[in-house]
Amino acid sequence: MSDYRHLLPVAIEAVARAAEAMQRRPPGALTVKGDRDIASALDYEIERDIRELLRVATPGIGFLGEEHGVSGPGEMQWVLDPIDGTANFVRGIPLCAVSLGLLHHGEAVLGIIELPFLGNRYAAAQGDGATADGKPIRVSRTNRLSEAIVAIGDYAVGADAPAKNQLRLALTARLAESVQRVRMTGTAALDLAWLAEGKLDAALTLSNHPWDMAAGVAIAREAGAEVVDWDRTRHSANSSMTLGVTPALIDDTLGLLRDTGRLPNPCRRSQRFEP
Structure with a gap:
């Protein structure tokens, strides 16, 4: 290393x-x-x-x-x-x-x-x-979704926003039924920093722009968070989504996402980045 x-x-x-x-x-x-x-x-x-x-x-x-x-x-x-x-x-x-x-x-x-x-x-x-x-700093030890505070990234704007927001709205609805509180701060960097510090238990952004995510992903990982794509592969600049979660909640959180039934095609990552 x-x-x-x-x-x-x-x-x-x-x-x-x-x-x-x-x-x-x-x-x-x-x-x-x-x-x-x-x-x-x-x-x-x-x-x-x-x-x-x-x-x-x-x-x-x-x-x-x-x-x-x-x-x-x-x-x-x-x-x-x-x-x-x-x-x-x-x-x-x-x-x-x-x-x-x-x-x-x-x-x-x-x-x-x-x-x-x-x-x-x-x-x-x-x-x-x-x-x-x-x-x-370290991530929280929260181990129940009912006790979790979860941040979700901004809703999509621009081209294809209505289609992209179907998944975001569906996930928001599932979170609202399952977690203690849902938050939308308007800054992915802050969400991931607060995840690292234990103020949030998950920071879920259903997109991936490297300038938004790189710093926060590094910080959250070093604080003990799991940061993955929607299919649980390790997050990188070529991931489709940026899902940061305290470890005890990763299975339940990804389960909620799967239950929405609107996941992307794994062969068509919409936000690919070539360094």
Whole structure:
């Protein structure tokens, strides 16, 4: 197993710089990226700044950003969502994050998530455990769905949203019948960080964009979570879904998903990512 810990300081520096920009600067002009999807001027500015910082500091590692795409080598790749939860951010809702992960051959091996308006930083490197504000964290020990608090990712927008949302709505209905509470925070990074810290018992996103997931997947795994695709294969950048669950609940949670009866064709992963 490779040692990724030496990359934590530069990743922390990058995320801290982005978080400071979020705290000090307004969103700026909004760009419509598609049906009910937006980016702020600050999203683009932060991504350009962090891309350049990491290009200079780690020239052998490529970069994938949500707003400007891929640059540099591809075997190892920084993956950035400059503002995860832009819709929250532009409305002054504090549930938003900077999410910086590292992929190695498509697997999340390092992650830093900062919540600028909640004052928390989550970090992990493969084999080194996960921390929140420098203190070790572990997933919850919840072992009954009736006692679980479960976050579900945003409903789909854009092309084919009605069809995609059939599964999301069906799963929401099953969760509402089975778990203690269902939550939708609007930021996958925060969901996975809170799963790692034991505040949530599952974080279920029925899609997979690497910039949304890489950092949180690394952190949740190092805190003891199972993070898998819908068919229980190990999650990677090429997975269709991102299902993070505390171990005692994995069977029951995937059972609920199967019971919806609307699972994707395993030969047609809709969100494939080629590093």
